[in-house]
Amino acid sequence: MAQQRHSESELRFRALLESLPKVAVQGYDSRRRVIYWNHASTQLYGYLPEEAHGQLLEDLIIPDYMQEGVVAAHHDWIEKGIEIPAAELELKSKSGMPVAVFSQHLMLAEHSDDPLMFCVDVDLSEQKEARRELEYVTRYDALTQLPNRHTFERELQEFIVAAQRHGEYLAVLFVDLDRFAEINDAKGYEQGDLLLSMVAKRLRYCQRGSDLLSRFGSDEFVLAFPHLRAGNDVLQLVEKVLDSFSRPFLLDGREVHVTASLGVSLYPDNGTNARELIHNADAAKNRAKLSAPNRCWFFNQKIHDELMHQHRLAERLQLALAEQELSLHYQPQVSAMSGRIENLEALVRWYPKEGGAISPAEFIPVAERSQLIHRIGEWVIREACRQQAEWKKQGLGGARVDINLSGKQLAMANTFHHLEACMGEFGLTPQDIGIELTENVLIEAEEHILNTLRDLYHRGMKIAIDDFGTGYSSLSYLKLFPVTSLKIDRSFVRDAPKDPSDRAIMAAAVFIGHRLGLEVIAEGVENEEQLELVREMKCDLVQGYYFFKPMSATDTTRLLTGLVGGQPRIVS
Numbered sequence: 001m002a003q004q005r006h007s008e009s010e011l012r013f014r015a016l017l018e019s020l021p022k023v024a025v026q027g028y029d030s031r032r033r034v035i036y037w038n039h040a041s042t043q044l045y046g047y048l049p050e051e052a053h054g055q056l057l058e059d060l061i062i063p064d065y066m067q068e069g070v071v072a073a074h075h076d077w078i079e080k081g082i083e084i085p086a087a088e089l090e091l092k093s094k095s096g097m098p099v100a101v102f103s104q105h106l107m108l109a110e111h112s113d114d115p116l117m118f119c120v121d122v123d124l125s126e127q128k129e130a131r132r133e134l135e136y137v138t139r140y141d142a143l144t145q146l147p148n149r150h151t152f153e154r155e156l157q158e159f160i161v162a163a164q165r166h167g168e169y170l171a172v173l174f175v176d177l178d179r180f181a182e183i184n185d186a187k188g189y190e191q192g193d194l195l196l197s198m199v200a201k202r203l204r205y206c207q208r209g210s211d212l213l214s215r216f217g218s219d220e221f222v223l224a225f226p227h228l229r230a231g232n233d234v235l236q237l238v239e240k241v242l243d244s245f246s247r248p249f250l251l252d253g254r255e256v257h258v259t260a261s262l263g264v265s266l267y268p269d270n271g272t273n274a275r276e277l278i279h280n281a282d283a284a285k286n287r288a289k290l291s292a293p294n295r296c297w298f299f300n301q302k303i304h305d306e307l308m309h310q311h312r313l314a315e316r317l318q319l320a321l322a323e324q325e326l327s328l329h330y331q332p333q334v335s336a337m338s339g340r341i342e343n344l345e346a347l348v349r350w351y352p353k354e355g356g357a358i359s360p361a362e363f364i365p366v367a368e369r370s371q372l373i374h375r376i377g378e379w380v381i382r383e384a385c386r387q388q389a390e391w392k393k394q395g396l397g398g399a400r401v402d403i404n405l406s407g408k409q410l411a412m413a414n415t416f417h418h419l420e421a422c423m424g425e426f427g428l429t430p431q432d433i434g435i436e437l438t439e440n441v442l443i444e445a446e447e448h449i450l451n452t453l454r455d456l457y458h459r460g461m462k463i464a465i466d467d468f469g470t471g472y473s474s475l476s477y478l479k480l481f482p483v484t485s486l487k488i489d490r491s492f493v494r495d496a497p498k499d500p501s502d503r504a505i506m507a508a509a510v511f512i513g514h515r516l517g518l519e520v521i522a523e524g525v526e527n528e529e530q531l532e533l534v535r536e537m538k539c540d541l542v543q544g545y546y547f548f549k550p551m552s553a554t555d556t557t558r559l560l561t562g563l564v565g566g567q568p569r570i571v572s
Contacts, residue, residue, distance in 0.1 A: 024101070024121040030114055032057040032074055044101070044123055046094030057119075061091045061099070077107060078115055088124065100124040141215040143193055144200035152214035152222060156274040159212070159226045163267055169228035170267040173241060174281035175203070176289065178259040180219035183251075191251050195258065202244040206237070222278060231266050235310060236369050238262060238296050261288040262296035270299045314370040316352065317363055321375055325352055328383050329550035332399070332559070333521060333541045336534055341560070342541055343400045343434065343462075346384040347550045348376065368408055377409040382422045385433065387553050389426035396560040400462060402434035407441040416452050430461035438466050442481050450481065457482035464521070469509060478516055486513040488539070490524025497529050510537045 024044040027036030037052040045061050052060060057074075058067040066089075076082040086104040093099050101121040108116045139151045147155070156172070163170045177199065184192035196219065203221055207213055212224040225237050241262060248255035263285025271277040280299040288297035298308075320326055330344040350358045367373040384401050391397045409415050423433060435456070442465065445453075457463055464485035465478075469492055488509055496503040513520040522534040525544035534542060551559070 024119075024123070026052070026057075026119045026121075028057050028117045028119070030078060030116075032071070032117075034060070035116065036118070041121075044093070044099060044121065045091075051094075061093070063090070063092050063098075074117065077105075077117070081110075083107075091121075100128045144197055144215045146200055146213055146215045146221075149214060149216050149222075152212055152216075152224070153274045153278065155212055156224050156277070159224060160267055160272070160274060160277075163226060168226065169231050169233065170277075171225040171228060171231075171234040171237070172265045172267075172277040172281040173223040173225065173234075173238065174216075174263040174265075174278070174285040175221040175223070175241065176261045176263075176285050177219040178261055178289070180258075183256065183258070187251055187256075195249055195251060195256070198249050199258070203241065206240045206244055222281070231269065232306065232310065232369075234264060234266065238264060239311075239370065242296065261285050263288055263299065264296060265299040310366050310369070313358075313363060313366050314372065317350070317367060317370075317372055317376075320350055320352065321372070321379065323353065326350055326376070326379065327552065328380065328387065329552055330387075330401070330556040331543060331550040332548045332556075333402075333543045334547050336522070336531075336539050336542045339547065341399055343402055344556065345402045345436070345543065345550075346380065346387075346404075348380055349550075368406065371408075373406060373408050374412055377405065377415065378418055380404075381419050385422040385426045385428055388428060388432050391557070391560065392428075392432070394557070394561075396557065397432065399560070400432060400434050402436050402462070402464065404436045404466065405441070407438075407444060410437075410441060410445060410449050416456075430456060430459045434462035434464065436464045436466040436487070439468065439470070442483075443477065454482040457484070462519075464519075467523075469505060478512070478518075483518065485519040485521055487521045487523050487543075490544070493522050493524045493530055493534065493544075494526075497533055503533070507537055510539060514538070 024041040025036070025038045026034060026041050029035050034052045034055050034057070037047070037049040041052070042048055047055075047060060058070055062070050073082075073084050077084055084105040086102065089101055089103050091099045091101060091103075100123075102124055103122075104120045106118045106120065108118065139148060140146065141148050159170055162168075180192070180195075183195060187195075196215070199221065200213075200215065203213055203223065206223070208225070210226055212222075212226075214222050216222050223241070225234060228234060242260075245258055245260050248257045250256075263281045263283065265271055265277045265280035265284060267277055270280045284297045284299040288295045291297065327349050329347045329349050331347060332341045333343040333345065334341050348360060348364075350360070350363055352358065364373070367376050381403060384403050388397060388401045391399075403419075405415065419433070423429070435453075442450075453463060462484045463482055464487050465481075465483050466487050467489045468486045470489045486509060488506055492502045492506045492509075496506045510520050519540045520538075521541040521543060522530075522539040523543050525531050525534060525542045525546045527546060530544075531542065531546055548559075
């Protein structure tokens with residue numbers, strides 16, 4: 001009778017378990033092998049009862065990182081009576097996908113030789129999905145799918161901590177669409193929402209890999225640009241954002257031109273936490289709205305004035321190319337011993353039609369930031385080739401013309417093609433044109449660029465390292481690159497007569513250059529004392545005001561034809 005009652009009790013227990021269609025129940029023996037597997041367990045974990053029976057608990061549904069802990073917990077319950085607490089867990093299905101459950105455990109015949117453990121698992125997938133959806137709604141904007149203000153502030157604060165640690169700048173850019181309410185009223189809310197989605201898409205294209213973008217309000221967006229090395233690095237990024245509004249948006253089949261007002265704040269100058277930077281960028285945006293549509297304002301007045309000056313300079317420089325305000329001047333390089341003109345360095349100059357000359361030290365950095373350097377570089381190459389061909393035609397082409405190439409120019413795939421094409425167009429050889437590059441440009445050059453330079457080198461083109469001594473600190477790289485000349489930076493030449501350290505560095509550079517078979521040129525020689533020093537050190541060529549200032553092509557032609565002076569030392 002006792003056996004019969006036990007059998008009846010077991011049947012009722014099994015019937016109870018099977019009556020719970022959404023509750024997964026498994027039974028395990030003392031060695032954690034499956035002895036029971038209900039239909040809900042199959043639905044939840046994917047194993048049929050015949051697949052599960054006899055298998056170890058940890059091999060079926062326990063992720064690898066949890067297995068050791070699960071085995072230890074089961075052992076502690078059997079040996080020490082320490083129950084396994086109920087908890088939310090993420091187990092795994094037959095397919096390997098995670099399964100979120102609330103799991104409770106029950107031990108039967110706990111004090112016998114064959115205790116049985118039953119696991120009761122409630123599927124939490126729907127609750128987890130609802131939780132994920134709630135979390136998404138609280139973190140992201142439903143219309144644009146962009147992070148909302150709260151998420152942006154939290155991530156921006158993390159960026160600020162990183163910027164402080166690495167000594168970097170960070171910019172916050174506040175974007176407010178102009179007259180959006182009028183567009184909403186005229187086109188309707190549906191078209192207004194469509195416009196906001198299109199604006200968000202365009203702003204995404206302005207992001208670099210680590211930049212942040214958020215929708216703050218109805219027609220407000222905020223971006224964060226980390227990892228800036230200087231405050232004025234943000235100007236190019238601002239230009240990109242402004243440019244994204246230059247093209248019309250298509251609404252209801254018609255083109256709509258939309259402008260925006262931008263405000264910029266910088267870390268650490270305009271705030272040390274996320275809220276300060278956002279507030280100050282918002283304040284700067286309000287100033288921009290008062291000035292004109294599609295304008296930008298920087299919170300720091302000094303930085304604003306400086307960057308707006310650069311912005312206007314870039315606009316003027318673009319016009320200067322179209323209106324032929326640029327010209328090339330040429331500074332001779334002469335023999336240190338005889339004073340004979342050997343080469344000419346081509347130097348770009350800007351003489352606006354209104355106002356005085358603008359220094360290359362001012363406009364070249366602006367050109368590099370605004371990508372105008374490529375157009376200017378192409379013009380310089382063509383003009384230098386044209387002028388050299390003109391001198392050769394007049395029988396004055398004995399001096400090589402050297403052209404400076406920047407790192408940004410070398411990064412353009414067509415720079416060398418353009419150089420070769422211009423040389424071919426004007427009938428020049430590699431001996432007629434030379435190249436000057438800085439040390440860092442060579443160090444950072446990709447292998448295909450070095451291969452092109454090697455080809456030019458072997459064809460007889462002179463390649464000089466400009467401003468030598470101010471860039472990369474090691475001299476060992478000299479043997480690796482296809483160079484023919486070293487130009488010792490003017491700072492060493494200027495200070496060497498008085499400073500033993502500069503004199504020692506300069507002497508070492510001359511010695512190593514000569515041992516490597518390189519021509520050594522001293523830049524910035526301005527007086528007799530400096531000239532005597534570079535002669536004493538056996539520099540091959542001299543460039544500087546002591547002999548010649550940079551001069552126009554017309555004056556250079558007069559010099560080459562012998563119409564100016566008759567002495568080796570000529571100052572123009």
